[in-house]
Amino acid sequence: MVVDKGPVTSEEILAALRDVQDPEAPVSIVDLGLVSSCGNAPDGAIEVELVPTRAGCPAREFIRFLVEKRLKVAFGDRPVRCRWVDAAAWSTERITEEGRQQLREHGVAVPERDERGSPLVRCPYCGSARAHQESAYGASVCRSIWYCESCRSPFEVMRWLGSETNAPDQLWRSRHG
Amino acid sequence: MIELTVKRAMSDPIMAIVRAWADEEIMFATYLLGRSCAASPDLEKILAMASIGQDEFGHAELLLNLLVPNPSSRRDRERYFFERGPSDFRICGLLKLELLDDWAMFVARAFLYEEAEGVRLRWLAQRPQLADVVAAMAREEEEHRRYWRWWISALAKHPEARERLGAALAHLSPYVGDVLWAEDGAPSWDPLTLRKQWADEVSSFLLPLKVPDVEALIARMGEEPGPSPEVPSFTKFIREQQRIYRSDPEAVTWG
Numbered sequence: 083m084v085v086d087k088g089p090v091t092s093e094e095i096l097a098a099l100r101d102v103q104d105p106e107a108p109v110s111i112v113d114l115g116l117v118s119s120c121g122n123a124p125d126g127a128i129e130v131e132l133v134p135t136r137a138g139c140p141a142r143e144f145i146r147f148l149v150e151k152r153l154k155v156a157f158g159d160r161p162v163r164c165r166w167v168d169a170a171a172w173s174t175e176r177i178t179e180e181g182r183q184q185l186r187e188h189g190v191a192v193p194e195r196d197e198r199g200s201p202l203v204r205c206p207y208c209g210s211a212r213a214h215q216e217s218a219y220g221a222s223v224c225r226s227i228w229y230c231e232s233c234r235s236p237f238e239v240m241r242w243l244g245s246e247t248n249a250p251d252q253l254w255r256s257r258h259g
Numbered sequence: 260m261i262e263l264t265v266k267r268a269m270s271d272p273i274m275a276i277v278r279a280w281a282d283e284e285i286m287f288a289t290y291l292l293g294r295s296c297a298a299s300p301d302l303e304k305i306l307a308m309a310s311i312g313q314d315e316f317g318h319a320e321l322l323l324n325l326l327v328p329n330p331s332s333r334r335d336r337e338r339y340f341f342e343r344g345p346s347d348f349r350i351c352g353l354l355k356l357e358l359l360d361d362w363a364m365f366v367a368r369a370f371l372y373e374e375a376e377g378v379r380l381r382w383l384a385q386r387p388q389l390a391d392v393v394a395a396m397a398r399e400e401e402e403h404r405r406y407w408r409w410w411i412s413a414l415a416k417h418p419e420a421r422e423r424l425g426a427a428l429a430h431l432s433p434y435v436g437d438v439l440w441a442e443d444g445a446p447s448w449d450p451l452t453l454r455k456q457w458a459d460e461v462s463s464f465l466l467p468l469k470v471p472d473v474e475a476l477i478a479r480m481g482e483e484p485g486p487s488p489e490v491p492s493f494t495k496f497i498r499e500q501q502r503i504y505r506s507d508p509e510a511v512t513w514g
Contacts, residue, residue, distance in 0.1 A: 137395045138288075138317025143333060169321060169395035218406055219307035223314065227303070 090157055095120040095128060098156035102148045105141045106222040107240075108188040115176025116145070118167060127161035128153055133176075135224040135241075137169040174240050190225065190238045205230035206237050215239070272445035273386060274326060279349040279441055280379065281322035285340055286354045287372055288315035289500060290365075294357065298365040307406060311369075314399045321392045341504035345497040352434035352487020357496055363414055367427040370407040371461065371480075375438050376400055378457045382448065408464060415468035425471035432476040433488050440484040450484045457481075 099117055100110045107114060111132070118131040130149055134142055146164045153162045174192050177185070182192045186206040196202040204211050210232035217227040225238045291312030295305045323336055353372060358364045380400060384393045414420040439453045458481030465473055504510075 134317075136314060136317060137321055137399060138313040138315065140313055140316075168391065169317070170391065170398065217303045217307065218402070219303070219310040221306065223310040 089122050090128060090160070092119075092121045094156075095130065095153070098152055099130070099149065102145070102152050105144055105148075106224070107185065107190065109177075109181045109184045111145060111149070113178045113181030113184065115172060115178070115181070118171065123163070125161070127163050128157060130162070130164040131167045132164065133168050133171040134166055135172050139223060142166055177240065185240065189235075190240060191228070192240050203228060203239055205233060205235065207235045208233040213237075272443065272448070273389075276379075276383075276441045276444045276448060277322050277325050277389075279444075281319045281326070282348050283350045283354055283372075284315045284319035284322065286348065286350050287369075288312040288319065290354075290357070291315065291369075293500070294359060294365075297359050298362060300362055311403050311406065314403065318396045318399070321395055325389070325392060337504065338508075341501045341508070345494040348497070351438045351440065352436065352490060353431060353438055355487070355490035355493040355496075356431075356434060357492060361423070361427060363420065363423040364427040364430065366407060366410045366414065367424060367431055370411050371428075371431065371435065371438070373400065373404045373407050374461050374464075375457050377404055377460070378453050379439060382453060411465070411470075412468060415470050421468075421470055425473060428465075428470065428476050429472045432479055434490075435476065435480050435487075436482070436485045437487045438480070438484070451482075454484060455481045 096112055096117065099120070100112045102111050103109065104111050104114050104116070111117060114135075116132050116134070118133045120128070120130045123129050130153070132142075132145065132149070146166070149164045150162045153160075153164075177192050185192055189206050191203055191206045194202045194204065202211055203213055205213050205228075208230060210230055212231040213228050214231065215226055216229045216236065220227045220238050220241075224241050226241050227236060228239050229236050289312075291308045295308035295312070299305045299308055320336060323339065327335060353368055356368065358368055377400065380393055380397055383389045384397070386393075411424065414424045439457060440450050441448050444450075458477050461480060462473075462477045465477070
C-alpha cells in the first residue's frame with residue numbers, strides 16, 4: 083500500500099513496522115517493544131522513536147535503516163524521521179505476548195514472574211523451570227545462555243534489565259559460587 | 260582533529276570529566292572487542308568480552324551526545340575517534356596497556372577500571388543534567404562489575420591462578436596513579452576522595468580472597484593522583500586501530 087498524501091495514523095505506522103524484524107532476534111521490532119512512539123509531525127513527516135535493548139546495541143543503525151525503508155514503501159516519499167531515545171527505558175516487560183511466543187519458537191525464553199512476583203525462566207522447548215544460567219552473555223548483547231536440566235537443552239534468555247535486574251546473575255552466582 | 264561543540268547548558272568542568280570518560284570508554288571497548296580472541300580462554304568469554312565492549316561503546320556514544328548537538332551523527336563519532344592523534348586521548352595509564360598475553364592481567368585491569376567506573380557513576384548521578392545518561396549506564400555497569408568480580412573470585416580460588424592474579428595486579432600498580440584524576444574537572448570533583456572510595460571498595464573485595472602482593476597497589480590507588488609511566492606501545496596501538504579508517508575516511512557505512 084502506498085499513500086502519498088493525507089495523514090497517517092499511528093496504527094497504520096505500527097502496522098507497517100510489524101514487518102520490520104529485529105536483526106538479532108526473530109521477532110518484529112514492535113513485538114520486541116522497541117517502538118516507543120510514532121505519529122505525524124506538523125510538517126507531515128512520519129516520526130518514530132525507538133528504545134534500544136541495551137545502550138550499545140550494535141544493530142541500531144541497521145534497524146533505523148530498515149524502519150525508514152519500510153515506511154517509504156508503505157507511505158511513499160513522505161519524510162521519515164526515526165531516532166533512538168532513552169537508553170534506559172527498555173525491559174523484557176515491553177515484549178508483547180506474540181513476541182514472547184515467536185521468541186519461544188526460536189529457542190529464546192523471556193523471563194516471566196511466578197505467583198510471588200519473582201523472576202522465573204522456563205525452557206522454551208519443554209517448559210520446565212529447572213534451568214540455570216551457563217553464561218551471563220550470549221550470542222548477542224541482549225541475551226544470556228541457559229541450560230535446561232529437564233530436557234538437557236541449551237537455550238537463550240532475553241537478558242533482564244529494568245525492574246527484573248540481576249535475577250539470573252544471582253541464580254548463576256548461587257550455582258557457581 | 261575534530262572539534263566538539265560543547266552544549267552550552269553543561270559547564271566546562273563537568274564536560275572535561277565527561278569527555279575524558281568517553282575516551283576511556285572507547286578505549287576500554289576497543290580492547291574488549293579487538294583483543295577478545297587473543298586474551299580470553301574460550302568462546303563464552305569472547306562473547307562476554309564482546310558484549311561488555313558493545314555496552315561500553317554505547318556508553319561512550321551517550322557521553323559524546325552530551326558534548327555535541329544531539330543526536331551526533333555516526334560520522335561525527337567516527338571522526339572523533341579515528342582522526343585524533345594518540346596524545347589527544349585523555350585516558351588513564353591503565354587503559355594504555357594492551358595486555359595481550361595474559362588472561363589474569365586482562366581481568367585484573369578490567370576489574371580495576373570497572374570499579375573506578377562505579378565510583379565515577381555515583382558522583383555523576385548527583386548531577387541532574389546527566390541523570391538520563393547515568394540511568395542508562397548504571398544498570399549495565401553493575402552487570403559488568405559483577406562479571407569481573409566473579410572472575411577475580413574464580414581466579415583467586417586456585418593457587419596457581421591466584422599467584423598469577425597477584426602478579427597481574429602488582430604489574431598494574433604503577434599505572435593506577437591517574438585513574439579518576441580529571442585535572443581540569445569540576446570543583447566538586449575531588450580526586451583524592453574518589454580514589455580513596457575506589458581503593459576501599461577494591462580492597463574490601465580483594466583482601467578476603469587472599470590475593471598476594473596487592474598491598475602496594477591498594478595503597479597507590481588511595482593516594483593523591485599523579486601521572487602514570489609512559490606506555491610507548493600506545494602510539495602504535497592507536498595507529499593500528501585507525502589504519503583502516505584512515506585509508507578511506509569517506510567510505511560509506513550504515514547511517
